[in-house]
Amino acid sequence: MSVIASDRRTLVVGLGATGLSCVRYLSGKDRDLAVADSRAQPPGLQELRDQFPDMPIYLGEFDADTFAGFNELVVSPGISIAEPAIRHAAHQGATIRGDIDLFAEAADAPIIAITGSNGKTTVTSLVGEMAKAAGRKVAVGGNIGTPALELLGKGADLYVLEVSSFQLETTHELNALAATVLNVSDDHMDRYDSKMDYFQAKQRIFNGCKNAIVNLDDALSTPMARDNLRFLCFGFYRVNPETFSTRDDEHGTWITFGFDNLILASELGLMGSHNISNVMAALALGHAAGFPMEVMLQTAREFKGLPHRCEWVRQVAGVDYINDSKGTNVGATAAAIQSLAPDNGKIVLLAGGDGKGADFSPLVEPVRTCCRAAVLFGVDAGRMAEALGDSIAIHREDSLAAAVSRAADIAKAGDRVLLSPACASFDMFRDYMDRGNQFRQLVEGL
Structure with a gap:
């Protein structure tokens, strides 16, 4: 690329799919553009x-002086804006932005935006399907699927975005037609102070x-600022x-x-x-977006959900095996336990992994009331066991293989074996999908 002379120097911080989408988007703008990543081979x-x-x-350890030489940093969501080099650049006057901020600035159609600790991918996908059924030319992406910037310029008349807290940190005004915080529970406490x-x-x-x-069932779903908002x-x-x-x-x-x-x-x-x-x-x-009600209801009847999210795998000896590997935080797992407890049986819970500093105590009551046993694995299994105490x-x-085998021995006809780890997967697996796929294979082998 031939660099166009400009007084707007932009550093894209962090590569991967989002960083690449930012580079592609900004390369067509009047920017003096560069990329930085702390990894040698991102x-x-x-x-x-x-x-x-x-x-x-610029690869390797972030250099504060290098970052301070740019007046705009576009930071990928995987990188904390609390990084010393980023904070130093901000103190020197640099604007800190992200891909969703760039997207909002350029969006040429209304935006529906969804965030929350749990359920956001399911809701985003379901709204996207409702929009298609309503005849809208909808583009779905953001924190799932296609990076937001790559949705632009393709003739969409509606955007449906899943957005993460990390992306929102660097978003100034999304200006959504409709937006929701589905719920807030402890997650990413390794990145946030509170x-x-x-x-x-x-x-x-x-x-x-x-x-x-x-969400009237979660006080933290309510906007703090209410001016000019329809609820x-x-x-x-x-x-009501x-x-x-x-x-x-x-x-x-x-x-x-x-009424x-x-x-x-x-x-x-959905289950x-x-x-x-x-x-x-x-x-x-x-x-809020004007979709016909009957179209939405028919879509809700037909939508079967997404892999690794309360996904029924098979029944063995009267026991249902359910893959909720996407249950990567305490709130998601507590909700899954309470939602999936069978009428005439109990849950045998498979849980554990990297808890990301979360408090496991909110699991105690749903586990005590709904579960027959908990089979724990992974780096934070001990911490989870300590939190659960003698409640179960x-x-x-x-290993997951040993955990599945143990759960099969414990479960009785009418029970459900639920993989819902309440933890990230990276201590033992490539990602939550790898964990869920391995669970499926193990269950198929029973």
């Missing part, structure tokens, strides 16, 4: 060199928002105007809007009561 390095052979690249810091990062999704979708709400057993909720009658549990019954929970394609909440959130987001029979295993 993913996407060869692709960067092939496409931009003249691009300056749950409040994590909450405040999530809250940035509402900056410039027109319609705030609020649409959802929550269990909170029937402008609210998606639930009520029970002789037919079962209904999802409602206002009208919409759909029975038993008609949904577990926490997914009733996800469907309510998706309906609220779609309603606990077994420790050195």
Whole structure:
């Protein structure tokens, strides 16, 4: 790339898929552009060199003086803006941005934005399917699938984005048509000083928002700033105007809007009561965007969910095996346990991994009331066992294979063996998908 002379010097910090998308996007702008990554061989390095052979690249330990030479840093979500070199550049006057901030500046269609500790990928995917069924030319991506900047310029009339707290840290105004913080539970406590810091990062999704979708069952879902915001709400057993909720009658549990019954929970394609909440959130987001209600409800009937998210694998000797490997934090696992507890049996929980500094104590009550036993593995198995105490029979295993075998021995007909680790996977697996795929293979071998 021939560098265009400019007084706007931009450093893309962090490579990978997001960093590459930033480079591609910014390379067409009037920027003096360079890339930095703390790794010697970051993913996407060869692709960067092939496409931009003249691009300056700084690899290895971040250098504060180098960073201070740029007046704009575009930071990938995997890199904390608390890094000393980034903080030094900010103190020298550099603007700190991210890919979602760049996207919001350039977006040529309305944005629906979803964040939350749990459920955001399911809700994002479901809203995307609702939009397609409604005849919208929708582009779905962000923290899942296609990086946000690569969605631009392809004729979309609606964007549906999953956004993470890391991405929101560097987003000034998203200006979404509709946005939601689905829920907030302890996650990424290895990156944030407190749950409040994590909450405040999530809250940035509402900056410039027109319609705030609020979870009445989680106080941390409510926007702190309310000026010029229309509220649409959802929550269990909170029937009110402008609210998606639930009520029970002789037919079962209904999802409602206002005072009208919409759909029975038993008609949904998704499994577990926490997914009733996800469907309510998706309906609220779609309603704010003007999707026809009947189209949304039919999509909710047909949508079967995503791999590794409360995914039924098979039944063996009367025991259901469920893959919730995407349950990578305490809140997700607690919700899965409570949602999937069988009427005439118990859960045998498979959990453990890298807890990312989280507090495991919120698992105690759902485990005590819903589980027959917990089979723990991974680097934080001991810490989790200590938190659970004597609330349940606990077994420790050195591998997932041994854990599955132990769970099969413990479970009785009518039980469910649930892999929902409450932890990240990187201590033993490539990622949560690798963990879930290995679980599937082990269950198929029983």
